[in-house]
Amino acid sequence: MxxxxxxxxxxxxxxxxxxxxxxxxxxxxxxxxxxxxxxxxxxxxxxxxxxxxxxxxxxxxxxxxxxxxxxxxxxxxxxxxxxxxxxxxxxxxxxxxxxxxxxxxxxxxxxxxxxxxxxxxxxxxxxxxxxxxxxxxxxxxxxxxxxxxxxxxxxxxxxxxxxxxxxxxxxxxxxxxxxxxxxxxxxxxxxxxxxxxxxxxxxxxxxxxxxxxxxxxxxxxxxxxxxxxxxxxxxxxxxxxxxxxxxxxxxxxxxxxxxxxxxxxxxxxxxxxxxxxxxxxxxxxxxxxxxxxxxxxxxxxxxxxxxxxxxxxxxLQPVTRQLPQQQAVPTQFKEMTLQHLSFQYTPKDPELITDIDLTVHSGEKIAILGPSGMGKTTLLQLVLGDLTPTTGNVLIDGQDVLTYQQHRTNLFAVLDQSPFLFNTSIVNNVRLGNEQASDADVAAALKAVKLDQLVAQLPNGINSSVEEAGFGFSGGERQRLSLARILLQDAPIVLLDEPTVGLDPITEQALLETMFTVLQGKTILWVTHHLQGVNQTDRVIFLEDGRLTMNDTPSHLAKNDERYQNLYALDAGLR
Known part of the structure; x- marks a missing residue:
């Protein structure tokens, strides 16, 4: 006892x-x-x-x-x-x-x-x-x-x-x-x-x-x-x-x-x-x-x-983290800096991220490539603040991102592989991005992600139910609904963790074009397995065994980097 x-x-x-x-x-x-x-x-x-x-x-x-x-x-x-x-x-x-x-x-x-x-x-x-x-x-x-x-x-x-x-x-x-x-x-x-x-x-x-x-x-x-x-x-x-x-x-x-x-x-x-x-x-x-x-x-x-x-x-014990004193979230920033960033869960575990230095400017769009298990999602979790670096820092204009955790939704928006849609109406699901948004705001967001015609055909319009886990919609439509949610959230930094996984090439390309159009002006970190759509980014970085092995513009890599050229050919089915 x-x-x-x-x-x-x-x-x-x-x-x-x-x-x-x-x-x-x-x-x-x-x-x-x-x-x-x-x-x-x-x-x-x-x-x-x-x-x-x-x-x-x-x-x-x-x-x-x-x-x-x-x-x-x-x-x-x-x-x-x-x-x-x-x-x-x-x-x-x-x-x-x-x-x-x-x-x-x-x-x-x-x-x-x-x-x-x-x-x-x-x-x-x-x-x-x-x-x-x-x-x-x-x-x-x-x-x-x-x-x-x-x-x-x-x-x-x-x-x-x-x-x-x-x-x-x-x-x-x-x-x-x-x-x-x-x-x-x-x-x-x-x-x-x-x-x-x-x-x-x-x-x-x-x-x-x-x-x-x-x-x-x-x-x-x-x-x-x-x-x-x-x-x-x-x-x-x-x-x-x-x-x-x-x-x-x-x-x-x-x-x-x-x-x-x-x-x-x-x-x-x-x-x-x-x-x-x-x-x-x-x-x-x-x-x-x-x-x-x-x-x-x-x-x-x-x-x-x-x-x-x-x-x-x-x-069932709460997960406790020692966070620094929380600060007010800035509405704008100039650059995000990853300084000598390393991470491992315990001293006995292997390092998932090793000594990464990276500067991301406001409004810049970066594609993060690499094989499975190489630390891409872990890097996003460190940027978001879900994980505390073993060494190094993630800084927003010199301020540690861990000081913004209390109100980080004002700074970061996330779209992952399978965003969850609740068994309620379309308007309620989209409004999760901003509970103060009006029906007109929701309708505008749906139009921006090209769902307005689909929603108009539904019996109850934006009040139609998405059904459990969003099963009333296709995979691409679910991602667009989640993207509309992000538009209402209006955070300056958007983290995309393989949002097009499982979609057919045509749907994937259409979704990518919509994402980069509606997120114009946002800072984007986009984790992806292949190169479709990377030409719309400003930079491509490649993670391998937790290390940064490639960091340049898509056009420069396509002309001068043999490894990138091979990857592009494999991804396009040319080899």
């Missing part, structure tokens, strides 16, 4: 919302106290009425029965409002905290986390924490409180019998949950892993669905997708069977409490007619307690699931 010492997801929220927790528990206890009091007065009223007394003799009991009858649902309603308000505040805070933790690693989240893991965190682990409060902590504390109250009240009449009832109730609060915990702990761990595997497998299968269909392996797809869910279902059935046996034992214990109460009341309260009227009251008061105690074993039995969820969340 040493991991609980450093737990920072559950305990802080319990402390933060301890006031709501206190009142939720008090109201929960009062709900069952009033339920028991209602049954107590009803039982007395039934027994007393059988003797046909004057109404005045039972008037107080009638009033109390009505009062408790009204009070029980009122307390229950207020308790539900308070407890759910408490839980929703906690889980809402946890979700915000989870988003913020993931945000610190946003640039590399797909590399460090599987999509299934993220879905598991959002859909399951936060939900399990919610159930920890509602199904374990709350019922257990309420049950323990009712046990103390019942023991004290019965102890007023007979301490021996009170201790016997306390023992039976503690069996419900402690022994039954412990039994379930021992039996189910390994099975719950297995179910947690199977559930995780199901998320990962489902995500993997859905994202690769087209490949399954193309290869005519539908049976393999179904087999792989359903393997973990089938195992999970089988394990869940075993758990359900055990839970039925455990709950049956719990019901037998309550039967024993009822029988004990009948025996005790017949021994203690049947000496005369007046005292015999209390028999029904004492016996009936037991029945509301069944609802209070019956869920405790189930909630505590889920502790392995809750514990794993807490561990999973606590293992």
């Amino acid at each position: 040493h991991w609980l010492k450093n737990e920072h997801w559950v305990r802080p929220d319990l402390k933060r919302y301890r006031g709501l927790l206190f009142w939720s528990l008090i109201l929960g206890i009062m709900t069952f106290v009033f339920a028991g009091a209602l049954m107590f007065t009803s039982g007395f009223l039934i027994d007393k009425s059988a003797t046909k007394p004057l109404f005045a003799a039972i008037y107080v009991t009638v009033v109390l029965t009505r009062a408790f009858g009204i009070g029980r649902p009122v307390f229950q309603y207020i308790e539900r409002l308070t407890s759910h308000n408490w839980v929703l505040r906690i889980t809402s805070h946890m979700r915000r905290k989870l988003y913020k933790v993931l945000e610190t690693d946003a640039a590399f989240v797909s590399e460090h986390h599987q999509t299934g893991d993220i879905l598991g965190l959002l859909a399951d682990d936060i939900g399990h924490i919610q159930n920890l409060y509602l199904r374990m902590i709350f019922p257990t504390v309420v049950g323990a409180g009712l046990t103390v109250i019942a023991t004290l009240l019965l102890g007023w009449f007979n301490w021996g019998f009170a201790l016997w009832i306390m023992l039976l109730l503690l069996f419900q609060v402690l022994i039954l949950p412990w039994w379930g915990l021992v039996v189910e702990r390994f099975r719950k761990a297995e179910q947690k892993q199977l559930n995780h595997d199901a998320y990962v497998s489902l995500t993997d299968s859905v994202l690769g669905l087209s490949d399954w269909v193309i290869t005519h392996r539908e049976k393999d797809f179904m087999s792989q997708s359903l393997a973990a869910p089938k195992k999970l279902a089988a394990s869940t059935v075993k758990s359900k069977r055990f839970q039925w046996r455990r709950d049956f034992v719990g019901q037998l214990l309550f039967v024993l409490i009822v029988i004990s109460m009948l025996i005790w009341t017949n021994l203690e309260w049947t000496g005369n007619q007046a005292s015999a009227n209390w028999v029904g009251a004492f016996v009936l008061v037991v029945f509301p307690l069944d609802q209070a105690f019956s869920g405790i074993a189930q909630g505590v039995g889920e502790w392995p699931t809750y514990r794993d969820a807490i561990r999973h969340l606590n293992d």
Whole structure:
């Protein structure tokens, strides 16, 4: 249990919302106290009425029965409002905290986390924490409180019998949950892993669905997708069977409490007619307690699931970076300088970028070439500030780019291989570049990237949905929508990370022409694998093993550099 010492997801929220927790528990206890009091007065009223007394003799009991009858649902309603308000505040805070933790690693989240893991965190682990409060902590504390109250009240009449009832109730609060915990702990761990595997497998299968269909392996797809869910279902059935046996034992214990109460009341309260009227009251008061105690074993039995969820969340640590004091972002700049820039992730890892010196003037367009894995994308991440150089600096007019991270969207715009489009309208997706942009601004941006005619043909125009991940549009159209977003952002530096990958040559050429037309006047760093369109840039640099091995204008390289000439011929299919 040493991991609980450093737990920072559950305990802080319990402390933060301890006031709501206190009142939720008090109201929960009062709900069952009033339920028991209602049954107590009803039982007395039934027994007393059988003797046909004057109404005045039972008037107080009638009033109390009505009062408790009204009070029980009122307390229950207020308790539900308070407890759910408490839980929703906690889980809402946890979700915000989870988003913020993931945000610190946003640039590399797909590399460090599987999509299934993220879905598991959002859909399951936060939900399990919610159930920890509602199904374990709350019922257990309420049950323990009712046990103390019942023991004290019965102890007023007979301490021996009170201790016997306390023992039976503690069996419900402690022994039954412990039994379930021992039996189910390994099975719950297995179910947690199977559930995780199901998320990962489902995500993997859905994202690769087209490949399954193309290869005519539908049976393999179904087999792989359903393997973990089938195992999970089988394990869940075993758990359900055990839970039925455990709950049956719990019901037998309550039967024993009822029988004990009948025996005790017949021994203690049947000496005369007046005292015999209390028999029904004492016996009936037991029945509301069944609802209070019956869920405790189930909630505590889920502790392995809750514990794993807490561990999973606590293992998720924010990525912290020591950044210099942040500065206001300049609206214009003269030059960007890379000074002796080198980078490696750890001292044991190889250098990805080695001693690069490069000056980029405002408005200059540079194509960055090189084989895969040579550090091109890493160089863009260093320029953007996602990575901190091992040595050297990236300077904007002499100021380190790391000092602009707080408002870097005012300085940099990025268009990569697969920009994400959200399942909302075209106007909402484009307006992400500038939330203050009007519909007219969005329409102008769409016209600039030559999507205005396409959008005009859609049923709802710019309010048409792009569908999930932009699947309602082709690859080139998705890139143009993202380019429109960049136009609204209006940042002076645009980083293009192979935005034309996967497009056919005609679409690629058309997109390149549009990009360089609408981004006229912007400073562009364009990572590309081949030479189509490089004649529209001012310079071409070549990265190999993290080093700068070529740096000149396209025309000069085409005339004088044999290696560039060979690359151009290969790219054009001439060799």
